Amino acid sequence: MKDNGSSRRATMLRHVTLAATTALIIGSFDGLWAARGSVYSPLLLAGLGAGTLAVTGAFVGLLQAALLFLVEPIVKRCGLRRRWQAAMSSDAKGDRRPVVAFHAWVASAVVVSTPLLLGFAALLKRSERIKEVALRDAVLVMGAAGALITVLVVSAMVRPIFESACKRLDGSWGLPRPRSQLLRYVLFVAVPAGLLLVPMFTEFGVKLGILAAPFALALFFAAEGLLWRLTQTLARKRREPGGRSGALLVRSWTGLLVVAVVISIALFEIWPQASAAIAAGRVTPSAAAWLQRITDVDRDGVSSLFGGGDCAAFDASRAPTLAEIPNNRIDEDCDGFDATAAQVLPELAPYYGQLSGSQKKRYNVLLLVVDSLRPDHLSAYGYNKRTSPYIDELAKDAWLFTRAYSQSSTTALSMPSMLSGRRPSTMQWKGGYPEAISSEQMLPEVLGQEGYDTRLAVNRYVVRHLKGLQRDFQQVVSVPEGADWKSGDYIISNVVSAVEDAKRSGRPFFITAHFDDVHHPYRAHRGKSVPSFPSLQRDISAYDRCIANFDNMLRFLGSYLEQAEVWNDTIVILTADHGEEFEEHGGTIHSRTCYVESVQVPLIVRIPGFEPQRISSRVALTDLVPTLIEALSLPADRFPVDGQSLFIPALAPGTAPADRPIFCSVFQLMSGRKNFFIRSVRTEKHALIYESLSERIELYDVVADPRESRNIASSNPDIVEDLRRLLGASATGNLWEARRFQ
Secondary structure, eight states: OOOHHHHHHHHHHHHHHHHHHHHHHHHHHHHHHHHTTSSSOHHHHHHHHHHHHHHHHHHHHHHHHHHHHHHHHHHHHHTHHHHHHHHTOOOTTSOOHHHHHHHHHHHHHHHHHHHHHHHHHHHHHHHTTOOOHHHHHHHHHHHHHHHHHHHHHHHHHHHHHHHHHHHHHHHHTOSSSSSOHHHHHIIIIIHHHHHHHHHHHHHHGGGGGGGHHHHHHHHHHHHHHHHHHHHHHHHHHHSOTTSHHHHHHHHHHHHHHHHHHHHHHHHHHHOTTHHHHGGGOSSHHHHHHHHHHHTOTTOSSOOSSTTOOOSOTTOTTOOTTSOOOTTSSOOTTOSSSOOOGGGSOOOOOOOOOOOOGGGOOOOEEEEEEETTOOGGGSGGGTOSSOOOHHHHHHHTTSEEEEEEEOSOSSHHHHHHHHHHTSOGGGSOEETTTTEEOTTSOOHHHHHHHTTOEEEEEOOHHHHHHOHHHHTTSSEEEOOOTTOTTSOHHHHHHHHHHHHHHHHHHTOOEEEEEEEOTTSTTOOTTTTSOOOOOOOSSHHHHHHHHHHHHHHHHHHHHHHHHHHTTOGGGEEEEEEOSOOOEESTTSOEESSSOOSHHHHEEEEEEEOTTSOOEEEEEEEEGGGHHHHHHHHTTOOGGGOOOSSOOTHHHHHOGGGSOTTOOEEEEEEOOSTTSOOOEEEEEEOSSEEEEEETTTTEEEEEETTTOTTOOSOOGGGOHHHHHHHHHHHHHHOOSSHHHHGGGO
């Protein structure tokens, strides 16, 4: 007779082997899925996915075995195994009450849960509008808990109805049916779980939010149970499970699992494209990310295994996300060599330095930021639909920059960058929803110290989330509850009030107004008198109408500024915090990529006394702060800016560096999205987009391919390497650590 220790070891080995095998099968199919439409071998990806998931499954099996050891005494004490056997009894002469009661409960639960599942699916769909991760997760958890409680309560109420039906079925056919345990499991567990959960994942995927993990585990356990029933059936058909052939089979299969795991780890080590290759999978990328987290020994945010790329597993001062220090004989960023001084960022002169005394004064400043506004949907930028007649008029009296880029495709990073003149990748951030630390110098704080009346006019979403953006303004004014995403009228009213207050106080003003009227869900135009702009994509049509609606509101504001006699003393800047996606690269909305449609923004700057012109030099939103420092004659030594004054491309275009690199950073901020961390660098000829978690690299020739549709990274390794070094040199802040708030 085996001792207790041997029995426990056998149980643990069985659970680990079973869970790893189940995960291996899932990983194989996931690898084949990832290979669809890719250039990689399906067999190679199937092996990579199988080994990666097998490791994850082994961990799950260990947890299963440990949980079983903990609950086993409770199961024995409560007689749960005996009750289950009674409910599954096929003895027609025995007590049939447990059999009838159990089947009645199952039938009533299935009937009650079906409409509730449809309702929960509707809740999932509507909850996509909730942008705060914690709030959306709370809504989903409460919805799932409410559905579960409802199933239990209502099932108990209607079970007597089903008991009579199940009693008749038991008398006629004899329950349980079918007699085969394997077939019963397939019909009543595996198939329902697949029909309920697989479509849920197919439809919503990571949009399940906090429920994705428990739903995935439920589906995994259903598959694992099916595999267990299948092996038990096969074992009974051969010989008793404890025989030597059974033990040999278990050991042999365990050895094959170990081989698969070793091959997977080796592929991640020797194949640089491994992480990028599996990125299209549904399960493997998340499993690899989880394995990277638990194998990150030095806690620097990067593992040396499973594609993490850490070249020093026990040294937190060396990782692919760290900035390289030139000529110190240390490879900080794990690119294989130490950088030289020539590999750091090219020096960028921040100021023009030749403005006359009459050209510099204490102007008022009105910074108008339109969330998600793309320049190629404005008629001033050549759009073939007249969406923005007033903006067209404004542009004729201002500097219009045809190639301006934001430093992120999410407001949370773009706005602090815009108001500090620094790239997100060079700034220091707090954990949690990204917020610049207090020592990061912001323009409104300095203007307040210089005697300006500083105001921020925003919607309630910004008030709730962008705390760091608000702290440097003397006053923050918002809109009524429920007005978000159509609040332009209130924002305009708040701007007018701020101008009037500044006039009464005799102080110059700095007003930043952040408009949400062009933001998804593109409904601000409803009920307004704006033209229609037909399009094959309904969202684009609504988006254009929202732009036209905003343009009407902006005309009113412009008329007011002229009548209030502040127009000729006010610098007016119209721009956006980022662009918007309409499936150019498969995505929609924003906050997820650094492609051109997500980062190219309109930039119209009117400074009294300067001649209007169209300027084709590439510029960044980090250029606004040095421009205002020069125009307002502020102390330049207080701002360690990354940008360059717009006076240089406007007044001395020959001195503006043609191949200036412009950077973008964005990471996962929204609920229901895969984890990602994307950085990009743009030069005159190329754009490199790098996803740090999967190490996916894309390179585009922006001259020949301005829409960035043809990835030429594989055929241009030297250009990729040069641009990656620029990316590494630009990452001197702590954005990598800050993004781990989630």
